Amino acid sequence: MNETKIFERPKSLVDVVTHYCPGCTHGVAHRLVAEIIDELGIQERTVAVAPVGCSVFLYNYIDVDAYEAAHGRAPAVASACKRLLPEHVVFSYQGDGDLASIGMAEIVHAANRGEHITVVFINNAIYGMTGGQMAPTTLVGQKATTCPLGRDPKLAGYPIRMCEMLSTLQAPAYIARVSVAKPKYTIKAKEALKKAFLTQLDGKGFSFVEILSTCPTNWGLRPVDATNWLEEHMIPEFPLGEFKTPE
């Protein structure tokens, strides 16, 4: 019998067990990024900037040159790295607390300068690593350890929509929101991520992909229920699609 291998681990994805919880979609997002790095043949000239949060150990899983940045500052680190190494492909990978809370200034200004970097933004509407506190993207009414009765907009405002906000800026070239909760979304997520990396490779400027992700542990849901919850509650709040595409 002839055996043909049709599925294997991407070369730039390290062969280790990750520290992520069962049902967490970080692993899917990591894999998509690694697949794209392989497909574009850029492993030896790619630089990753890891955030503070659950994906702090990104560099243990994707085998490229990497920085571990201070909380929220990944876009500043990536901006400078790309300016000094313009032939390299530089991306940051950040969660919602890192990017949309403590690092809001850095992401807005990196986008506004049109830095030739790619930002992968994981939005799971909660602080994962610290144990389920309210995030800037937590939905109204969604319970978290620091809003045990659910997010009250009178006290904590409304979830921040990063794609919409960054799309008001003139400089960014590519902005899209996708999800990896179910295979039908994951296929589109990969397309968007690839466009984002190509935007950088083609010298077209700043690219940003928000990935709606699950956090079953801190949402208090089983993994499959979490994917359904994301679909029912997050997608209406954070509509999927492309907000900006390169001219």
Add this chain to the structure above:
Amino acid sequence: MGKRFLMKGNEALAEAAIHAGCKYFFGYPITPQNEIPEYMSKKLPEIGGVYLQAESELAAINMIFGAAGTGKRVMTSSSSPGISLMSEGISYIAGAELPCVLMNVMRGGPGLGGILPSQSDYFQATRGGGHGDYRLLVLAPSTVQEAVDLTMLAFDLAEKYRNPVMILADGFMGQMMEAVEFKEIPRDENLPDPAGWAVGYMKQRGSRALVKSLYLDPEELEEHNWKLQAKYAEMVKNEKRHETYLWDDAELLIAAYGTVARIAKTAINELRTEGLKVGLFRPISLFPFPYDPLEALPKSIGKILTVEMSCGQMVEDIRLGVGKDMPVSMYGRVGGMTPSVEEIKDQVRKALGR
């Protein structure tokens, strides 16, 4: 003597960095150091470098983290409140062992304080403004020429030890104009090759680089800390710098650094004409602090007067150096006020009972 240029201190600091091979600057405006970024924004693009005005000091220092991680010569400059904002990032840079040069053109604090010269960031610079057991190499020039020379040295030291080096100047030096010469200093050939550790060399090296200060395993973090401490011990062994002036027969020693040391020299010269035997001890490296000469003072010295533009910071190192048997007093002006020659002379006369 080579060609001399009349330059403002801040511009001389910037030009010295360019002479040292620094082509990359990231910073945020703050008085009284704005001539440094202004100079860089004009010059660096002309030589194929990068000048980038960050959105904040927080971003600026993290840009330095990103830039220094490539192993190229990079710098930022700021003034006291800005350095406070950068201190978190400086701790990360020290933890990740990245070479870079930081300039603090000090102004008065605490808080927003004022914009006039001060030396009240001595503790912050030498004891660490950020968290964790780390050290900066701290160099304190007292003339614009020395600021130029030390800036050039700073880039070599940063690479030699893979550690941030701070030029601790004050607003006086930044704003004062003096003639300076940019001496050609041969580059240290023994500096480590960034290809061994920096990002951007994966193809050449065959393996990736990791720039980080995170060690979650306590045994690993302890080991990392001892490694850093061993490096700091090497700095202490090799990099202490100081100047003495008329101290062999001195009865009273003035201890001062930076601009204040310069004012003190004038006071000493004038006091000598009155027959008062006064000398100067001027630390040039603040970390490592040159304790050794204080441990072997000339026998004639019976008193030490420390003069600072602070409420008394370096005086603690002077006391550590001389021990408890030597009387040490302190005279300080703060908030942007500067000790005058006359004030220093009065303090000396008072101390000597004349």
